[in-house]
Amino acid sequence: MEKIGNRPPAPPTLLEPLDELAALTHPGSLRSPAGEIVASYDLEVTDAPVAGFRPLSSRDGILNANVAAFVPNYASQKKVHVINGVGVTLGDSIIGLTALFAIRKRHPQIEFTVYRPSRAPRYVQRLYELAAPALGPVVDLPVALDRLPPGDLKIDVGNHLFWPNFSTLPMIDFFLWAMGMCAADVPPEEKRNHWLKTLPPRPHLRDGAGYVLFCPSASTPVRSIPAALHGPIVERLWDEFGLPVAGFGAVDHPRYTDVTAHSPDTADFLNWVRHARYVVTSDTAALHIAAGFDVPTTAFFTTIAPQLRARDYLYCNAVSVPLTGLAGIQASSQARDLEAVDEAYHKLDLDRVLFSVSR
Structure with missing residues (x-):
């Protein structure tokens, strides 16, 4: 056997x-x-x-x-x-x-x-x-x-x-x-994503011309900046920096330019963030890129705690926009949730939080 x-x-x-x-x-x-x-x-x-x-x-x-x-x-x-x-x-x-x-x-x-x-x-x-x-x-x-x-x-x-x-x-x-x-x-x-600095440089449409970058749209509406605040934020950025504001998507403001058509590739998007003097965003991709290039940034967070995304970013002003009952959700476009987002943003003192360092 x-x-x-x-x-x-x-x-x-x-x-x-x-x-x-x-x-x-x-x-x-x-x-x-x-x-x-x-x-x-x-x-x-x-x-x-x-x-x-x-x-x-x-x-x-x-x-x-x-x-x-x-x-x-x-x-x-x-x-x-x-x-x-x-x-x-x-x-x-x-x-x-x-x-x-x-x-x-x-x-x-x-x-x-x-x-x-x-x-x-x-x-x-x-x-x-x-x-x-x-x-x-x-x-x-x-x-x-x-x-x-x-x-x-x-x-x-x-x-x-x-x-x-x-x-x-x-x-x-x-x-x-x-x-x-x-x-x-x-x-x-x-x-801090500094490996992005090692990517080969690319020509940039605004080389030598200063601008501020505004990225108000996240991957889901519940994490995006309400449209009603886009114009006031652009106005505040112009007052602060005296520079034109570039961004992705339409904003009705004379100091703002939609550069979506000039960003057809991910490498172009990286470039727009890399060369900005300042970034204001609710899009964490833009935040992570800005950290990689050491670009000063104000980042807004609604359903996720700022320390889970921006803890190590030296030049990030992380603004928490508390949403009772929505903490931790990954995505939502439901009307009641977006109403809560709008209400929470309107409670913010934009003049105070846009450039204060809340770390």
């Missing part, structure tokens, strides 16, 4: 398939019935069927900090695979890449391969193309699981919006933790 000890190990048991809701909100990436790594974001935006999809797991050789903490030996690694990283919005992606660059600073031998949801917005994908020469290749999902070399370090950061720590940690600390790093070991100056 064959001894049990001489038998080859049994293959790991796959986790049970997820139902549709669980697959789309799973805090991690998915494994398809065909053995491919899949981003649930891609399934959601294409309304694709999700039958038979399972969680990607350590049984597949993939680490996920939301499942189990890990401390990788980066010093021994040459290639690190970041699965489904690091976001489908521009702001999240800037911060996630900051975490990867912090690792590269300590371990310059590492080449990252970042596997991305293929359906993410083009302007977000463009950011990864700009970062790739300094960081490593970017690959669209899905990819076959067995395509990833078995000896390389593989870390899943997929669908991070549904990770509990994403709502409670400053975003840069979250991404460092998700990559197995101790956030406290990374000094604040490395958390």
Whole structure:
């Protein structure tokens, strides 16, 4: 009789398939019935069927900090695979890449391969193309699981919006933790997105001409500055700086210019922020870019605590606009919520908060 000890190990048991809701909100990436790594974001935006999809797991050789903490030996690694990283919005992606660059600073031998949801917005994908020469290749999902070399370090950061720590940690600390790093070991100056300064310079329409930048529209209306305040804010910026105000979207004010048509590419958007004398925004992408270039900024926060996004930004005047009952929500365009936003903004003393340092 064959001894049990001489038998080859049994293959790991796959986790049970997820139902549709669980697959789309799973805090991690998915494994398809065909053995491919899949981003649930891609399934959601294409309304694709999700039958038979399972969680990607350590049984597949993939680490996920939301499942189990890990401390990788980066010093021994040459290639690190970041699965489904690091976001489908521009702001999240800037911060996630900051975490990867912090690792590269300590371990310059590492080449990252970042596997991305293929359906993410083009302007977000463009950011990864700009970062790739300094960081490593970017690959669209899905990819076959067995395509990833078995000896390389593989870390899943997929669908991070549904990770509990994403709502409670400053975003840069979250991404460092998700990559197995101790956030406290990374000094604040490395958390300010300065990797953006290393991107190749581009010609700019306003080179040599001073302007202030106004970015009042966030990714969701509940985090945006109400339209009724756009004109008064532009007027206040003109009074303060004596410079024309540029921005994205229409504002009825003689000192304001909509430069949307002159910002067709993510690199152009970076340039508009980079060369501004001052930025006023409720768009965290503009905030993170301004921090990367050390541009003084006033940033308004409604449903999210300022310290979760702007804690390490030396030149940021973070203004909290309290919204009772709406704290922590990711998005809303409901009329009652927008009425609450409008009321909260109108309670602010703009002359006092626009340029006061509230850190």
